[in-house]
Amino acid sequence: MAPFRTMLIVLALAPLVGQPARAEESPGYTLEKTADGFVRMNNKTGEMSICQQQSAQLVCKVAAEERTAYEEDIADLKGRVAKLEDTVAAMGKIPPIVRDALPSDEQFEKSLGYMEKFMRRFMGIAKEFGYSPEENKPAPDTLEKT
Template identity: 40%
Template sequence: MKRLFWILLPLALPAYTHAQDADPSRFQLERTESGFIRLDRETGAVSLCREAEGNLVCRMAADERAAYEKELDLLGERVTALEKRLDAQPSQNALPGEDEIEQSLSIMERFMRRFMEIIEEFTTERDNAEPAPQRT
């Protein structure tokens, strides 16, 4: 559950900071018989609000709540699928086995031997070449 929290936290932070910096003219309140209706002019979302103990308490409308719950369920499914994929992958921190080390050293040894042969060929060719005439 903690893992889910830390994965969903970055998704919630932009919405939280955006709510803190909200434009005061973004919302429109209309009085009704049972309280208020709050219209979000940016998204079109409608919330039902009531006054309780001097505070205005708003709740999402039923259809918005269903859409919100559906989105949370979809995000939960994605997180579960990502966790399964992560668990199925081999650990990146595992040290190589003895066979892998031997194979790597064998490749490096062949590379170095071939490289040294090439250097030896160039050196031999240079030593066998006719000396360049002096230009003094």
């Protein structure tokens, strides 16, 4: 049964080996036969893998130089994750730029005075039109229960 599977794999891969592919019809990978097995190339990225037939399956491993680039990418990502974790941990503290943008106590009290003055005038105008907050309050038993 194993020779039959091997023949099927070889027949399935035969059209891919040794044929120049047109750009618009380019398959995802190109396989080239070597003495030890196959070399697989990703036609989009150029990544090379070394493949060997094991138990009627084609097993591919990333080439050594690609492995180095892969490990460098992982190291870079680990560094970026560490920086992000530090940033998130520091978010519990108020950064100086935000702290300096907050109003002083004097500015806050002055603003509160303006708001209080505005509300008193507004309520005075509302009373002139006959609005009374006590008359418009709902009775306690008519409040919706949630």
